[in-house]
Amino acid sequence: MTTITSKVCIVGDFAVGKTSVVERFVTNQFSDKYLTTVGVKIDTKEIDLPDTDVRHKLVLWDVAGSDRFGDKEFAYLRGAAGLVFVADGTRFGTVDSALQLRGQIDERYGPIPSVILLNKHDLASEWTVSEERIGELGLVFADVYRTSAKTGEEVESALLRLASSIVETTLSDAP
Amino acid sequence: MKLPQVVVEHLQSDFLAETRPFCVLIDANHRVVDTWGDGEWLGLAGLPAGTDLFEYAPYLLGTLDEGPFRLNFVSSPAGAVMNLVTIPHKDQHYAVFLDARRAHDDLQKKQQVSNEAVLLQANQLKLIARQRDLIAELVEAKVELNHHRRDMERTSAGKTRFIAMMSHEFRTPLASIVNYSDLALEKDSGLEEMRKSIEAISRSSRHLTSLVDAILDEARLDAGHVTLRERDFDLLELLDDLSAMMAPLAAEKGLSYATRVDADVPTHIRADDVCLRQILINLLGNAVKFTEEGGIRLYISCSDGRLVASVADTGPGISLEDQERVFRAFERGGNLQSIRSGAGLGLTITLGLAELMRGEISLDSTPGLGCTVTVYVPIVAVDDVVESEAPLPVPDASVFAVQGTTVLLCDDDEDMVALLEHYLHRAGYALITTESGAEAVEKAAAYQPDAVIMDINVPGLSGLDAARELRDKDYAGPIIAHTASKLSAEDQATFTRYFRKPAAMNELLMTIKSLTSNHAA
């Protein structure tokens, strides 16, 4: 049994559901209560790659969302093998933030395997993000997911998809 | 200034107590070489040399670079909150963990408040936006509602207009019926006078019947207008009828009444006679009503394929103001409320009827000296009139029954029973009368009459159900519906024949005769 360990950072505006997505993914739980994350919150989750005896250990960095991502925040991203961008479908401004952040990270670290989660899909009727905008996201992100940390919708699929992208990238980068 | 040792020691001990530093020296493969301090609060106490530190502190991944590196407020899976510093030393690294719980919690509280405030504000904005949307929707709904209301008001105004129009149209023949009946019932009225009265009543009744026909046609009930029904008819006969109707009303008020017809006016014409009759009744009726002295003249001529009918009176006339109002009201679609005088009302309706006939009306009046209203309607002269559509032929006495034929009659209207009794007896039928559906079924079963005449709206079991029951009981004779109601095709099929009241007695008798002779044969 071999183990690959990857650092995955969850980024996005505050209160879009980053902490909730991680909690759903790691412990399969959800809380309605909002508790602001300060700094970074580390969690791990191991997944077995199908049809292999390889174990993939994801070290999840739930990075506190803030309006401006400064040097301190970028420092958290050092060595990340994958990125999870999270936006809140009920606040279209959070999609803009995610796109902007993606640009800044690309500039600093170059391309890193990423997925974007349009979260709070359980509140679809209150969404303010147009289908058109979602379509545009598809041009920037290879994988766009409509998720709900509350119901669990698509959370696991999105993260497993990212995990396999990371594995593919790692293998192709290997000498 | 250089700090004295005592101050430095003080600061050092405060810092150590606050941050509880734990230092680990690791090699290039992040294996533990040595440790310093207490790792208890981190869950890293008692790490044996040679252990892979990443196993226990996965968050170190990506932090071991060339220069010193610092991360603040890292929450470990075990629940510790630390500031993390890595410092390279030769080809090894020092990893320093500092307890940051207190500062983290203080910052967290502040951040929580400020984030919640932002979220609250965003929510408020969203609520305001939604409110605005709702208000917009509300306004839209209200506009639509107003629209519907106006539509409904228009429709209802149309209905009101229609009812006003119809009640007006009904009133003249009704007046004739009422007055002539009174006249006929007077003790000293002679036979000839009585006969004339009854003829007048009969004419007016027939006119009423055609009015009812005209409006009760479902399509016509809607929208308040009557459609044109042209037929060939005898104009002189119509004018005679009008004279017979109007002259006595004029005479009653001591007014003269005269009709003049130009020689070139064709006798037989094609037009909507009900409409024309109504127009003239309205104009003449108004003239009689508003004239107190002098007389009324009806003058008929012909020009350019149009019939020209002038009604002149010597009444008070219509003021210019009222004339204008009449025509304006008509153009506006007839807001009758603004017209107070009956003359005006009649005129507005008459204008509508004339328009329907593709005709025109002109009005010439000098207040105080009288009024002349002229109607122009297109007509076609025809050679002869086939009296196929004569409204209701009067029954003749030549429809005698086959000897010993019995008819069962079911009707709860005494007058109707008396009338039918009269005609049926005169024709030689034996008669069984019943007043309810149940009674009719019972007696028909008991006496097996040769025919049944059935009203539909009778007390208890309806005529329709009674007819069905009779058929169930194998009654084989003809059952004739004679009713004021309109029957659906399906209901009509229950009966041998269907007559709508008022029915032509002649036809009813002929039908009974032919049905019963078949039956007897």
Ligand SMILES: Nc1nc2c(ncn2[C@@H]2O[C@H](COP(=O)(O)OP(=O)(O)O)[C@@H](O)[C@H]2O)c(=O)[nH]1
């Ligand atoms: N309805 C709904 N609420 C969510 C969802 N995900 C997160 N939340 C709520 O959104 C708020 C912010 O979530 P959190 O995970 O703390 O956001 P973070 O600041 O991005 O880590 C919390 O009150 C959560 O309960 C979701 O999928 N649906």
Ligand SMILES: [Mg+2]
């Ligand atoms: Mg969070």
